[in-house]
Amino acid sequence: MGRAIEAGHDFVQRQSRSSLYDRGRQNRHKNETRMQQKPPDQRACKSRRRGSETMSHIELPAPDSAIVARREAIVADLVALVGAGTVVADEDGRRAFETDALTAYRCMPLAVVLPRTTDEVSRVLRYCYENNVRVVPRGAGTSLCGGALPAEDAIVIGVSKMNRVIEIDYEARFARVEAGITNLAISAAVSERGYFYAPDPSSQLACTLAGNIAMNSGGAHCLKYGVTTNNILGVRMVLITGEVVDIGGAHLDADGYDLLGLVVGSEGQFGIVTEATVRIIRAAEGARPMLIGFGSSEQAGRCVSAIIASGIIPVAIEFMDKPAIDVCESFAHAGYPLDVEALLIVEVEGSEAEIEGFLAQIRDIAAPFGPTHVMISNGPIQSAKIWKGRKSAFGAIGRISDYYCMDGTIPLSRLPQVLTSISAICARHGLKVANIFHAGDGNLHPLILYNANDPAESERAEIAGAEILTLCVEVGGCLTGEHGVGIEKRDLMRVQFSDVDLALQMRIKAAFDPAWLLNPGKVFPLDAAGGGLGQAA
Amino acid sequence: MSEPLRPAADWELASMIASFASRNQPIEIVGNRTKARVGRPMQTAATITTQSLRGIKLYEPTELVMSAQAGTPLAQIEAELAGNRQMLAFEPIDLGPATGGVAGVQSVGGVFAANLSGPRRVTAGAARDHLIGVKGVNGRSEVFKSGGRVMKNVTGYDIARGLAGSWGTLAVMTELTFKVLPWPESATTLVYAGLPDEFAIELLCAAMGTPYEVSGAAHLSAGLSRRLGHSSLAAAGAALTAVRVENFTQSVAYRKQRLADVLSAYGAPIELDYGETLAFWGELRQLRVLSDMPSCLWRISTSPRNGPKVVAAIRRHMTAEAYYDWSGGLVWLEVPASADAGASDIRRAVAVHGGHATLIRADPQVRSSVDVFQPQTPTLERLTRNLKAAFDPQGILNPGRMYAGV
Ligand SMILES: Cc1cc2nc3c(=O)[nH]c(=O)nc-3n(C[C@H](O)[C@H](O)[C@H](O)COP(=O)(O)OP(=O)(O)OC[C@H]3O[C@@H](n4cnc5c(N)ncnc54)[C@H](O)[C@@H]3O)c2cc1C
Numbered sequence: 001m002g003r004a005i006e007a008g009h010d011f012v013q014r015q016s017r018s019s020l021y022d023r024g025r026q027n028r029h030k031n032e033t034r035m036q037q038k039p040p041d042q043r044a045c046k047s048r049r050r051g052s053e054t055m056s057h058i059e060l061p062a063p064d065s066a067i068v069a070r071r072e073a074i075v076a077d078l079v080a081l082v083g084a085g086t087v088v089a090d091e092d093g094r095r096a097f098e099t100d101a102l103t104a105y106r107c108m109p110l111a112v113v114l115p116r117t118t119d120e121v122s123r124v125l126r127y128c129y130e131n132n133v134r135v136v137p138r139g140a141g142t143s144l145c146g147g148a149l150p151a152e153d154a155i156v157i158g159v160s161k162m163n164r165v166i167e168i169d170y171e172a173r174f175a176r177v178e179a180g181i182t183n184l185a186i187s188a189a190v191s192e193r194g195y196f197y198a199p200d201p202s203s204q205l206a207c208t209l210a211g212n213i214a215m216n217s218g219g220a221h222c223l224k225y226g227v228t229t230n231n232i233l234g235v236r237m238v239l240i241t242g243e244v245v246d247i248g249g250a251h252l253d254a255d256g257y258d259l260l261g262l263v264v265g266s267e268g269q270f271g272i273v274t275e276a277t278v279r280i281i282r283a284a285e286g287a288r289p290m291l292i293g294f295g296s297s298e299q300a301g302r303c304v305s306a307i308i309a310s311g312i313i314p315v316a317i318e319f320m321d322k323p324a325i326d327v328c329e330s331f332a333h334a335g336y337p338l339d340v341e342a343l344l345i346v347e348v349e350g351s352e353a354e355i356e357g358f359l360a361q362i363r364d365i366a367a368p369f370g371p372t373h374v375m376i377s378n379g380p381i382q383s384a385k386i387w388k389g390r391k392s393a394f395g396a397i398g399r400i401s402d403y404y405c406m407d408g409t410i411p412l413s414r415l416p417q418v419l420t421s422i423s424a425i426c427a428r429h430g431l432k433v434a435n436i437f438h439a440g441d442g443n444l445h446p447l448i449l450y451n452a453n454d455p456a457e458s459e460r461a462e463i464a465g466a467e468i469l470t471l472c473v474e475v476g477g478c479l480t481g482e483h484g485v486g487i488e489k490r491d492l493m494r495v496q497f498s499d500v501d502l503a504l505q506m507r508i509k510a511a512f513d514p515a516w517l518l519n520p521g522k523v524f525p526l527d528a529a530g531g532g533l534g535q536a537a
Numbered sequence: 538m539s540e541p542l543r544p545a546a547d548w549e550l551a552s553m554i555a556s557f558a559s560r561n562q563p564i565e566i567v568g569n570r571t572k573a574r575v576g577r578p579m580q581t582a583a584t585i586t587t588q589s590l591r592g593i594k595l596y597e598p599t600e601l602v603m604s605a606q607a608g609t610p611l612a613q614i615e616a617e618l619a620g621n622r623q624m625l626a627f628e629p630i631d632l633g634p635a636t637g638g639v640a641g642v643q644s645v646g647g648v649f650a651a652n653l654s655g656p657r658r659v660t661a662g663a664a665r666d667h668l669i670g671v672k673g674v675n676g677r678s679e680v681f682k683s684g685g686r687v688m689k690n691v692t693g694y695d696i697a698r699g700l701a702g703s704w705g706t707l708a709v710m711t712e713l714t715f716k717v718l719p720w721p722e723s724a725t726t727l728v729y730a731g732l733p734d735e736f737a738i739e740l741l742c743a744a745m746g747t748p749y750e751v752s753g754a755a756h757l758s759a760g761l762s763r764r765l766g767h768s769s770l771a772a773a774g775a776a777l778t779a780v781r782v783e784n785f786t787q788s789v790a791y792r793k794q795r796l797a798d799v800l801s802a803y804g805a806p807i808e809l810d811y812g813e814t815l816a817f818w819g820e821l822r823q824l825r826v827l828s829d830m831p832s833c834l835w836r837i838s839t840s841p842r843n844g845p846k847v848v849a850a851i852r853r854h855m856t857a858e859a860y861y862d863w864s865g866g867l868v869w870l871e872v873p874a875s876a877d878a879g880a881s882d883i884r885r886a887v888a889v890h891g892g893h894a895t896l897i898r899a900d901p902q903v904r905s906s907v908d909v910f911q912p913q914t915p916t917l918e919r920l921t922r923n924l925k926a927a928f929d930p931q932g933i934l935n936p937g938r939m940y941a942g943v
Binding site: 169170171172173174194215216218222226227229230239243245247249250251252253254255256257258259261262264265266282283284285305306308309311312313350351353354357409410411412413438441442443476477478479480481482483484485489493496497498500501502504505507508509510511512514523 | 597598599600601602622652654658659662663665666675679680681682683685686687688689690691692693694695696698699700701702703707718719720722739742745746747748750785787788791838839840841842843863866867891892893895910911913914916917920921923924926927928939940
């Protein structure tokens, strides 16, 4: 295990050590799989091939047996290239990387490489290119969509050891960092001067900037400051050929095509990002959240629209329904009211006087919607608790049940209708649901609660999830607002896109990675022209 | 040249492109032609304009979103938004006056295709940051879409952003969906006179480093200040450094005061009220101070602190009037007309300090003999060509406008 622990920031390893993201679903699930384990080397990747009866039903591409057979030689080559200390080849070490936060799916990689420099990444990728070996890039493994799920015939390249801050320029307001740095560490590095890095996924303590870039991650405070793509100025990326390219830089806009815009959100399929230049922003003088509780989700939804329409753009507007409130309150003791059906957390920024003014305005805007509970945070300690409750919501719910986290986005005006339909869908499948989401931008996170030990219920949960996402698309929204497609939503892509749309995206993928070696089997349906693995039409 | 073709629907545009593709004939793609003089001159068999693809398709003020067909005049869009006290937060640049045309006629498709953002970009993001969905037709005459009408969307690759700034060389955008924002209730501008470039940029960076959400940070050399429409500012006859604050009325009053305190070392500012603030930044957005023909106009993007260094390096070789924006990160530079528009000296200066330069205004002969867009490294050039081929394998859409052979 020694080497694996060295890997530091990896999410799955954290799972075994801390309860930070301690999710019942994962732990229970893991124990279950471990107990039934076959001898390691014969254990196939976990997924249901068509017709079989195992639980999870997303198909994983068949591995290239010729590559798998060459495993030992490949490992030896990798060791020769970057040294034994950088390659994880033993069973236990690799197991720490066999899944991400979509733990229902797991697969032992051929080997794991944990480089410390761009040059090492370049050497390894060049080798993979020349030897036709597939590569799965990895940050901290917190992807909720299986974006970092390994493949049996692929090596994992994890950037978590590349976590240094290279340069901070307060005058020009950027920081240059290695991409394996955690999201929160960037803000921590610039906070002493009153700056921060804006996108704040709830997983920010663990997840890496590299993963954020690959997924174009968002967070609660993106309503005002934008998501990852709006806050990245440049990247250094290694192409599958081993070539190192700098895209963008310390300046504000791209020359030529917006390759940076394409790379952000490309789910590890274009290259391995090793460094990035990010925008840092001077923080407001102060910030304070308020809680507004309502007797119904509909009223809360309407209130959100009214706030946005008023011309105030709060930094964040977060929504929780009753099941979510109950769990989060008992976890964080944030002072959430327990007698409401829906709760908004609205945060504003500015000087003390400005904050008072904005909050008073928001209270007035909310009044016609009959809030049954209004509470303004009384200071930093309470504010921190309010946010802790929200940001640990997934973890808190995971302690009481297994769950599927959905991530669709909808037009705000459809919120009441969609919430009603979500309840109906889950009820029809005999499942409970808790709703927690970024209301200001319509990004829903229905958490479908189910029992992972019950295969039939697990399957129903996946079906209910697909129905919810399809509904999101039907009302004018999309399958995923911030978590990405990965393997999880891959087979739903046709709900949102035509074959022409998908083929265009696949040609763009091929423009960066013509042989489709990077993060194969993700994002596109396996049977899309070329099979999501092969060449686009 | 024959009359431009005016498709009025996606399918019509697709069939036109298909027919040119079948003959392997290149086509010029335009909106209202306000940027037709930007880029490398092209040889094309015909012109397709988006002018008949017109109209706002969706506007949800409470969701801060609008969709419009590509040929819709920006003026119509901004008027519609103003009716709800909303705006395009990136303050689109209007190249009309600076390239020998008129202001106020550009199409919304052109705005995003050129990704030209104005002063507020420094805090609010660029055109590309506001573009959330696109429909279009590529060079294979396929109708495609990407993104949508919701603010947060990571479903599939971000093709909409990839099309921003592609100058019609990848696809013809037919419908665009973009974020809008509330119009600020009030605004004010603090203007400091007579600062040399380095001090001016230092001031602007200091202002951006305060918590007061400065939304405009610009500096005009004295020669440009004199061309301002605002008569008393023009009469000052000095370089001008301007800092804008926008917000609710109360906040503007408070923040302006705090900002003036922080910046007191730079002298006492002239204060512009809301109306003057709108007029001043409105002039900048239309680059009205940069319409001195026949000089050449460059747009240089660099790290904010390096703006003055780049300009100083260039001034060793030629006279230059500079409008710095984005707290020094963007420089609009007017230089005397010459055989290469100063390209070799300018590119050398940019190479030393980082960033890139685009030749915005020059005679067609100059634009065909020097690189208009920043030359790329071989690897980036290959990615650029691959991307072009993914959209337009025959190379028939605006061929060569950005780079030879692309
Ligand atoms: C409890 C919890 C809360 C979460 N909350 C949020 C939230 O609020 N908002 C949100 O958006 N997401 C959230 N997520 C999802 C997840 O944290 C994000 O997707 C995050 O960006 C993943 O980062 P990571 O470092 O863990 O990447 P990984 O999971 O390791 O990888 C994610 C993707 O990035 C690719 N990748 C990794 N490194 C590189 C690289 N160097 N170059 C190219 N590609 C690379 C991988 O191949 C994979 O496709 C949450 C997850 C959990 C478990």
